[in-house]
Amino acid sequence: MLKASAINILDLQAEQVNSWLQSFDTIISDCDATLWHDDTAIEGAADVLNALQTRAGKRVYLITNNGLKTRHELLQRAERLNFQLPDETHIISPTQTIVDYLRQLKTFDSTRHSVYVVGNAAIARELNEAGIKSFGAGKAEKLEQDDRWEEFVQREFGQSAAAVANVGAVVVGWDEYFSYCKIARACHILCSNPDCAFLVTNKDAVHKYPNVCIPGTGAFVASIEACAERMATEMGKPNPLVLQPLLDADVLQPIRTLMIGDCCKIDVTFARNCNLQSLLVGTGSYQLETLRENPHLPMPDFYLPTLGSLLPYI
Numbered sequence: 642m643l644k645a646s647a648i649n650i651l652d653l654q655a656e657q658v659n660s661w662l663q664s665f666d667t668i669i670s671d672c673d674a675t676l677w678h679d680d681t682a683i684e685g686a687a688d689v690l691n692a693l694q695t696r697a698g699k700r701v702y703l704i705t706n707n708g709l710k711t712r713h714e715l716l717q718r719a720e721r722l723n724f725q726l727p728d729e730t731h732i733i734s735p736t737q738t739i740v741d742y743l744r745q746l747k748t749f750d751s752t753r754h755s756v757y758v759v760g761n762a763a764i765a766r767e768l769n770e771a772g773i774k775s776f777g778a779g780k781a782e783k784l785e786q787d788d789r790w791e792e793f794v795q796r797e798f799g800q801s802a803a804a805v806a807n808v809g810a811v812v813v814g815w816d817e818y819f820s821y822c823k824i825a826r827a828c829h830i831l832c833s834n835p836d837c838a839f840l841v842t843n844k845d846a847v848h849k850y851p852n853v854c855i856p857g858t859g860a861f862v863a864s865i866e867a868c869a870e871r872m873a874t875e876m877g878k879p880n881p882l883v884l885q886p887l888l889d890a891d892v893l894q895p896i897r898t899l900m901i902g903d904c905c906k907i908d909v910t911f912a913r914n915c916n917l918q919s920l921l922v923g924t925g926s927y928q929l930e931t932l933r934e935n936p937h938l939p940m941p942d943f944y945l946p947t948l949g950s951l952l953p954y955i
């Protein structure tokens with residue numbers, strides 16, 4: 642049955658909040674607009690996550706669809722903003738999920754295959770640290786003024802079938818140098834080799850800021866999916882595959898895990914897909930009123946206006 646609305650934690654009695662806190666022992670928290678905005682921590686969020694670990698004995702993991710930093714770089718940002726975590730294995734990032742996925746993929750052999758990256762340099766850094774070769778990341782690729790398209794195709798794609806077969810995966814992330822030439826190369830590789838994996842950091846279609854809306858990775862992905870006539874596998878929320886390494890390592894029980902996030906469509910859907918409890922915080926685009934006015938949105942189990950407002954209960 643669909644829930645009418647989320648339970649606002651601030652409407653509960655202290656003992657009810659306490660028993661809710663006892664109902665989970667692991668927390669997975671989204672980062673952007675839940676813990677921080679760009680390089681600024683949201684007030685009280687670090688105090689709450691740190692207290693949940695040190696006072697309440699919870700295990701905390703951070704999760705993000707941000708593919709612009711490696712897992713280690715995300716840990717450095719978290720520490721700089723005063724979030725305490727045991728080590729980088731407590732960060733779930735698309736770049737690391739891509740590495741984990743390729744390592745267990747039977748059709749991918751890192752001694753033989755490389756990865757074509759339509760995306761930023763962080764993806765290449767993460768792959769490189771794992772011993773996986775890649776090309777294309779962080780580079781512009783466009784048709785020059787005097788270059789003829791037919792000659793470009795012949796020069797760039799006229800390579801032997803073996804060269805294409807040596808590309809074991811096409812990975813797409815946010816790419817400020819996205820171009821027709823990149824779509825064409827990805828299309829050529831994916832259409833030439835059905836065994837080539839097609840992975841994306843996320844399918845977030847748009848990033849909305851107070852003064853500007855810009856296309857997200859999902860917009861790039863849609864164009865390549867259309868011409869390659871294949872659907873990409875998402876290495877970010879809400880794909881439950883993202884949680885698989887932690888489930889395989891037996892470090893959490895979904896029924897005893899709380900997912901915290903600011904986005905109904907991504908974070909609450911991820912919680913549902915993984916059978917986790919969900920807590921929506923109102924520091925992003927969705928507040929309690931938004932849920933009431935849009936009953937078709939995935940409804941979280943619980944709501945807090947800001948994560949910091951939980952501190953008095955811990």
Ligand SMILES: [Mg+2]
Pocket residue numbers: 671672673674675902903904925
């Ligand atoms: Mg977020």
